[in-house]
Every structure is written in C-alpha cells, then in structure tokens.
Amino acid sequence: SIDNMIMMFPSALIIALLGGLESILSAMVADNMKGSRHDSNRELVGQGIANMAAPLFGGIPATGAIARTATNIKNGAVSPISGVVHGVTVLLVLLVFAPLAVHVPLASMAPVLMVVAWNMSERKEVANMMRLKNTDSFVLAATFLLTVLFDLIIGVSAGLVLAFVFFIRKMSESTRIKTPHAAVKSVKNDSSVSTYSIEGPLFFGSIDSLETSLLERLQEKPKTLILLMNNVHYMDTSAEAVLGNVMNRIKRHNGRLMIVGLQSQPRELIRKTGLFHKIGKQHFFEHQDEITG
Template sequence: MTSATRATAYIRGLLPSRPDYRDLRRTWKGDLVAGLTVGIVALPLALGFGVSSGVSAEAGLITAIIAGVLAAIFGGSNVQVSGPTGAMVVVLLPIVAQHGVGAVALVSIMAGVIVLAAGALRLGRAVSIIPWPVIEGFTLGIAVIIFLQQVPSLTVGGQADAASHSSNALVAAIQAISSADWTYVPWAVGAALIVIACMLLAQRLHPGITGSLAGIAIVTILCLVIDSPLAVIGALPDGLPMPTFPTLTLGSTASLLGPALTIAALAAIESLLSARVASSLADTGPYDPDRELVGQGIASIGSGLFGGMPATGAIARTAVNVRSGGRTRLASIVHAIVLLLFVLVLSGPVGMIPLAGLAGVLMLTAYRMVHKATMRSILKSARSDAAAFIVTAIVTVSFDLIIAVVIGIVFAGVFAIRNLSRGTGVQREEIAGTPLAGDERISVVRIDGPLIFASADRVFEEITRMRGATVVILRMSKLEHVDASGAHALQDIVQSLERRGVTVLIKGVQPVHEDLFRTIGVLASLRHHRHLFTSMDDAVTHARSHISRETGRTAASTTQ
C-alpha cells in the first residue's frame, strides 16, 4: 500500500460514509420518535444552559441546533446527542466575566480547532487513562456547581447582578444570598418548585410526558395570568443568524488560548465519556473515538460561527435518545430540527419563560447527576479511590475543572503506583535437593512482581542488607515489568555485592528484559559473562564450585 493510499484511507476513516445509515430503513420510525422526544427535552436545557453560562438563551438554542446537526453527521457515535452542557457552562461563566460575551464565539472556534486536531491525530483513546473515581468526582463537582449557579436566578432576578458576583459558583451563591431581594425570592423559589414537582411527577403519571417542558409551560402561563415580578428570558429572534467569523486579533487570540485549551480538553473528555456510555446502553454499533473528536470539533466551530457556544456530547440527552428508540444519526438530526421549529414558530412564547423556571430544571438536573449508590460504592472501596474521588470533587468546585481532572489522575496514579510497588517481593529460598557442605554460604534470592522506580530502592536495601553469603544467585524468572530505575537498581545491587567480595550469579533473565539489562549495564556488572544462567541447577552447580575453590584456597593457606 502506497503512502497516498494510506493517507486516503486515514482521512476516509474520519469522514461520514454510507454505512453510518445502513440501518435507517429498519429504524427510521424509532429515530423520528426519539428525535422528537429529545428535542422537547433539550429545549429547556438549551435555554437554561445558555442563560447560566452568562451568554444568552439564544446562544444555547443556536448551539443545540447547529452542533446537534454537525456532531450527528461528522461524529463517531450513531446515537450521541450534542449541544450545550452543564460542564461547559461551568467553564464559560468565568470566561464571560473576564473577557465579555463577545469572546465566547471566538473561544468556541479555537477550542473546536484544537478538538478537531486531536481527532485527526488519533488521540481519542486518551480518555481511557482517567480512572473511574476521578470521573465520578468530576461529575459530582460539576453537579454542585450547576446547582449553585442557579442561586442568583432565585435571589436577584437572574443576570442583573452577575457582573458583581465572583466567577466561583460557591462564592457567587453566597454573594447572591447576602444581597437577595426577599420580596422576589418567594416568587422565584415557588416557580422553581413547580417545575421540579412537574419533573418528579411526570414520569409517575406517564413515561411520555416531558416534565420539564410541562412545568415551564405551567409557570409561564401563571406568570402571564398573575402579575409577577419574575425575570423572563426576553425577546428571541425568529430565525438563525447568518454565520460570521468573529473579530480576530493577536491579542485576543493569545488571551483566549488558555481558556480554549481548557474548553477543548473538557469537550473531548465529556464527549468521549458520553459516547462510551451510550454504546453500552443498547446495540447501536461501536463508536469511533477519533472520529467523535473530529465531529465535536466541527460542531464547536460551526456553533461559534453562528454565535453559539462550545458543544459537547450530552449524556442525559443521549440516554433519552437511546431509551426512546434512537438507533441512527437521524434521531439527533431530528432533535435539532425540532429545536429549529421552536425558534421559527414559537420564539415569542419561549421568550416569556421565567428564568426561575429554568433554574428549577437545572437544579433537578444537577441533583440527578449525582448517583448515591455510586458514591457509596467508591467511598467504601479502597481508600486511595475514595481519596481521589473526594479530592477531585473538592478541587472541581473550588478551582477549575481541568485542574481537578489532572490532580485526580495524578492522585490516583500515585496510589496505583504505590499499590503496584507493594507487589514487588524479595524472597530468600533454600537450595533444592540434598544439602552439601558449604551451601550455607550460598544465598538464592528470588525477585517477584514489578521492579519499577517506586520499589527499586526497597529491593536494593533488602538484598544488600543480606549477610553471610559468599555467592548470591539472583533468580529473575518471576520478575514482571521492569523500568529503567528498576534495572539501574539491579546494576547497583550487583556492583555493591561484588565490591564486598560476593560473587553474583543471575538466573532466568526473560527475553523481554534482556535488552534493557544490557543497555543499563546490569549484565556488564557481573564479574564474568559466564555468571548468567538459564537453569537453576547450573547456577547452583557453579555456585558450589566457587565455594569449593574458596574452601580449597583457605585450606591451602592454613597449611602453609
């Protein structure tokens, strides 16, 4: 295969193809129903996330429509539903506070280019390095932040005082409560409770009822009938804007590079996790993680061009899609078309929705993100996993999402390496068979498990502390993974023993370790190249010959 042919196959693997829709003739009815259902479910979420991000409800809708279509066509999952998500809102709010609303479209495009490049470089499998406790701690932290972000909508009428609040959700919630308008709070809390009650009761009454939409409809009607002080979304356009490229300057690009990298990392992590979970919910075919990144990158770029926000795969909407019968990309495309119809036909009524009602939707959504059984399982598991879960959640709420993931991975990795190093053992063995005179001066030392940097010093100390032997046989047939530090420790062991006059024999070097041992100098440290054995019997025979010669020399010198 020529390089041109390989390059063509490589590119084709990341682009849409006819097999994406091979099951459409069989599943199209279910896809239409699922798309309609997800579209209705997504409407309040798109509006709410748009408002909570500090941008606008319009931006949330644009993101759900544009990104929903583009990610469905170009992404690597047959059932993934993409759009604005709570995790992205958590990152965007500080960016809006620092750089202004106008920076969102540009940072969306920049992040999209980064995610697209990651997919083109085949980095989609990287998410597998994130441990499960870290993912759950990350999710818990996001849920807490989303919940806290709704407090201003219930106390001061939404975004009116947002500029005076901290970019940290916990601090902003405390500030909002301290400056609350207590004549406004009962109205806002009442509206949120009505929506939450509808969401909780809807599934008990009938699975087909979308509780969030019903609750918002009830609250909106009540606000029109009753003269209430509740802040509403406001006027929305009755169509999509024309795509435009945001103003690009060297200064704005440089200042937004850090936020863009954060958004890109978050978009990649959340989308790949969502796609992986979706593939386990039903038989919808495998997902391609690299192509998923390409699709999500294109979706964020498209969203930014239309004035929207960065997009990611949304696990809640994806799960609704699968459970409603969605099996191909048509379902996600239909969901976007449904949202577009809301914009074209019902933009007026949608603009009358109270912000407090959307806050109720997002508060219950945040609550449902926390799985109590999962939390109990992690907290009752190994202390290292529980610690990684707790630390990730705390850092997510207190500082930054990506920092939290990095700290969580490092935290879990340190404990994993520590536990792995505990599997390294040093055992002193007896010589098999009938003991001979002088065998007490031969030590057979077996090294088990992995020999890595975390256990290298301990192994060195345990072996070099051994006394009373003239010959030491290092048995390595049970040795597992060895890194450069472990090989260097073996070299130090051989050199230390030889300096003390102890002859070192090595038995059972596995072929997988031989090149490393030669490179580091372990084998070169032996007194003689014949001190390397594949058979234990040969090694013992050679050790006994050393003892015999040493005993003979001692006897001769005594006679003289």
C-alpha cells in the first residue's frame, strides 16, 4: 500500500546509500590491489538492477563485499567471471551442502576472515596517514574504532558525517575578502569608492564571514562598492541572498554595487533569482579596467 511505501522509504533509502557506499569501497580496494580503475556508474547500476529483481524471489539487498572481493583477487581473480563462480558456489552450498555446512564451527571461520582483513588493511598507508595528525587521520581513527566497537554501518556513517563537517569547515576557511593591491583609482562622479576582492566558494558554510565582512565595509557608506569575483567559481542561494542584502543596503544611501569577473555558475544563479537585473546589467564587468564611471 501507499502507506507502507511511505513508511519504508527512509529505511530503503538508507540501505541503498550504504549498499552503494560499501560496493564502491570494495571496488576501490580492488583497484588498489590490482592497479585497475573501476566504473562506479556501471557498478551501481548493476547493483540497482539486482536489488530490484532480488525481492521478487524473496531475496534481500546485496552489495559488493570487501572481504570476498579481496579474497578473490588474492586467489588470482582477473575478471567478473570470478564473481559469477563465487555466486554459483554459494548457491550450491545452500542447495546441496547446507546440511554439511551447518556443522562448520563459526570459530574456524574467524581466523580466515582475520587473515583476509590483515592482507587488505594497507598497513603502511594507514600508518602514514596517522602520522599526519590532521582531520583525515582523525576521521580514519574514528571510523575504525566505531566499526570495530559497533558495526560497519555506524562506522561508515559517522565517518561520512565527520568528513563532511571538516570539509565544510575547510571550504569556509578558504573564502577570503581582502582589498586588492591594484584597486580602481578613480570612478567618475564618485568621491567614495571601495574595492574588495572575494576568493573561494560562496556557500552556506562561508556566508557568516562574507556577510560580516561586507556589512562592515558598508558602514563607511561608500558611493560605489566594487566586488572582484574572478576567483569565485561557485555560489549557492545563501550567498546570493547575502549579495542581495548588500545591494539593498548600499542602495539605501544612493550607492551602487559593481561586480567584476563574475564566473558562469554564479552568473547563471543570480539570473535565475532575478538579482542580476536588480543590480543592473550595466554594473557587471569582465575586467576591472573597464570601469570608467
């Protein structure tokens, strides 16, 4: 029913994301072991088709498995045929040898998995990363400990969240607003001109520093505010709203906002939101020396 579909959708989405993530991780491990390069699109499309078909026969979601992938490669696998052979072997065990397999003690399987894990652990790379003592090494250590103490889903999920938080922080710190060395010397009929250069991505993680810096400049009530945006290759709607706020503030005291070197993505965004026309086409310039008045 529709109600059941709505109820199960969040869980299905989480399973799909984690399944895709584990498969890509498996493929990356295989790449490192073989020196090859996998096709992520083909891997995920194939997995998606299999997981849509499996429930029709009472199956459960399947993913690429790091341990079995590494074992295949260690034993000389060189093509997808190894995966087919593995699947057929498991099927035969289930259909034919299940009464015998049930007597295999789990304790005897643990050392096999431990040896596989040790062989695929890339110890030297892990040691080198831990010596860096930066955010990457912290994410690695946290993911490892959570995976060991709890399970893979919790470990990988926490690792993704931590990596995302550190990435946003790093990107926000890369955004800078400064006075350029070669500012516009004169603008006709303007006695007060402020020129500032913006560098880095403008998104929700950096808008606080952007807004604070620009509004501080506006307290001086310049007649013309020139923003050099040659090095801004990405802008989201949060940053667009800040830019609109700056434009409104400067217009209150009959000033004007000029933008130089606006890149394609920010230009397309402010065209869609209408800010481009509010600022005025005549106030956009490709180069700084085009501003004459």
